[in-house]
Amino acid sequence: MTRHSEDLQAVPGMMASMSHSPADLDPANPLVAPSALPFGLPDFAAIDIAHLRPALEAGMAEQRAEWEAIATDDALPDVANTLEALERSGQLLTRASVLFRTLSSAVGGEEIDALEAEITPALTAHRDALWLDTRIFDRIESLVNAGPLLDLDGETERLLQEYRRNFVRAGVKLSPAETEELRALNGRLGDLQTEFRQRVVKGMSAAAVHVTEKERLAGLDEGTLAALAKAAADAGRSGGPEGAEAGWLISLRLPTQQPLLAQLEDAELRSELLSSSLNRGSGIDPETDTRGILLEIARVRAERARLLGYEHHAGYVAENSTAQQTSAINERMAMLAAPAARNAHAEAAELAAMLPEGAELSPADWSYYAERLRKERFEIDDAALRPYLELNRVLTDGVFWAAQQLYGLTMKERPDLRGYAEGVRVWEAREENGEALGLFVGDYFSRPGKRGGAWMNHLVDQSGLLGNQPVVVNNLNLTPPPEGEPALLTWDEVRTCFHEFGHALHGLFSDARYPTLSGTSVPRDFVEYPSQVNEMWMENPAVVGRFARHHSTGEPLPEELLRQVIEAAGYGEGFATCEYLGAAIIDQAWHQLAPEDVPSDPEEVTSFELAALARAGLDLDLVPPRYRSTYLNHSFGGGYDAGYYSYIWSEVLDADTVGWFTTEGQIAGDGGLNRMAGQRFRELLLSRGNTQDPLASFRELRGREPDTEPLLVRRGLTG
Known part of the structure; x- marks a missing residue:
């Protein structure tokens, strides 16, 4: 959920290639001025993909001119001419870039994919143009050094410190030669992440399972069958039976486990569906093979981290998080892995007991028999629900x-x-x-x-x-x-x-x-x-x-x-925790490597994953990770690189806060569903963004440091 200003990652040498400036941007381009619609909602009825490139290029040129004016201002740096000027800059680019990112992620297609591949280098170089500008950094430093003399309010002080930290982390203190190396690494990384993201999306389509015999879909209700038939027709499939000429198409979701695995009675089809999911990006389909790309991403990130003075990329990421150090992240996951694996083994034994005599439980069977067990034990039927x-x-x-x-x-x-x-x-x-x-x-x-x-x-x-x-x-x-x-x-x-x-x-x-x-x-x-x-x-x-x-x-x-x-709700936490931790551990393993330790052969991707899971005690054949490296878009597509652990880290705060709502926050047994509790949570957490240390906001709510016990209880990891 990264903000758009942090997503503009890409490559050098941008300005020479830009063909538009604010002055020559067509006045008819609907992005040239703020939208007149309520709240500035983009006027999607008027906007075409063709409007994006000139608006992006003009927006970058406009913001570069604004940054130049800040850097060359003869007046002594102050909040208005430096911090606020930076915050006000780039409004045309913001309008264009948020729309560009929205369309590339939610709509896609060849035209927007081609634009993303072409414009990413310029956007990366644009980002570097600010964070590697020593003149603007010197103005920031002078404000930091002025300290108490400025008498800044808390939010402005927070902004000043965030700017300084971002400049330093971006490499502003590197030598000129190192800066050029960094620009090249950033540029290459932007291209690679774009390619990875696009191949993952195409890989989901390529791996969809086409079924032409209706009897193989036993277990699915008529509504689901109709939706699958529509998907096949929309995709232009053929070869289905009379009355359903396109057959039925099971499209894939991003995670490993697919929802229909819980319902399909045909064990062979379950196996085919899970295999298709697990093998995305693995080279079976050369057009969507992501292995070589992810290896280069890991290597480039490791090289950049070393250049910036960090042991590895995970250390670089952790410094800017509430965890602060990879050792803390590793310890948290290790604390959870052993009891989660123990619970998963116990769940597997229960499921295996449900199989016909002589049959063995497979990963593709887990969801199906877990659903049968839930029906038997809790009398729950998802189809009835x-x-x-x-x-x-x-x-x-x-x-x-x-x-x-x-x-x-x-x-x-x-x-x-x-x-x-x-x-x-x-x-x-x-x-x-x-x-x-x-x-x-x-x-x-x-x-x-x-x-x-x-x-x-x-x-x-x-x-x-x-x-x-x-x-x-x-x-x-x-x-x-x-x-x-x-x-x-x-x-x-x-x-x-x-x-x-x-x-x-x-x-x-x-x-x-x-x-x-x-x-x-x-x-x-x-x-x-x-x-x-x-x-x-x-x-x-x-x-x-x-x-x-x-x-x-x-x-x-x-x-x-x-x-x-x-x-x-608490059933199956062993499986759920293990599959999540598996992906988080894989993410950390890739990003705790030195450049020279990143494998060079795409065939080594699977063995690297298995070794990382084995070290954590999570090499469970029956519980594949929630994402394998080849479709771990959170990490290799950018945004949650070395950060997939964030969900379990945040869940400590979540479980602790749920405890507050249902005890101190509740009124007359309402479980905390009241205006008094809601207003307190809104004022102390939801409204503050990053205007102060977020953990300080949590401490204001709870009156103490976070407690891990509620999370352990929730996930059945105690005892």
């Missing part, structure tokens, strides 16, 4: 209603405002007193070219300095239902809706003066904390009683079924 989990009701009567109870927030859909693709919806968020707060954009369904997973991003960052109110986006990858049919969710997909809206609240409630410090601009291993807390409300009786209703009859989810769902 789905009709009660309709997307619109989940959003309106669940996600949004909980936010209203906690924060007084109201959400009104704005059908007059257009999104960037078909099916994208826009809501206006208002305070309890009716005051306009910002816009929320929901993009819930998968489409060809859209990257997998779920994420939040900003179209407009909140800023008091710039007078901007936030426009935030949630992206999911739900399977689109057939025309006219409701979108029915799994319990996990409901959780994802609440999770991503937690990120949205972090952006919507931001109350920062400076855009650099607003919203989700917090350390990577803190940013997941508010979103994880927001998941708790999906199981609050008052909330679930509203959204969990049958889509056709309106009947509420039977209380007994709800009780069983909540009781079952």
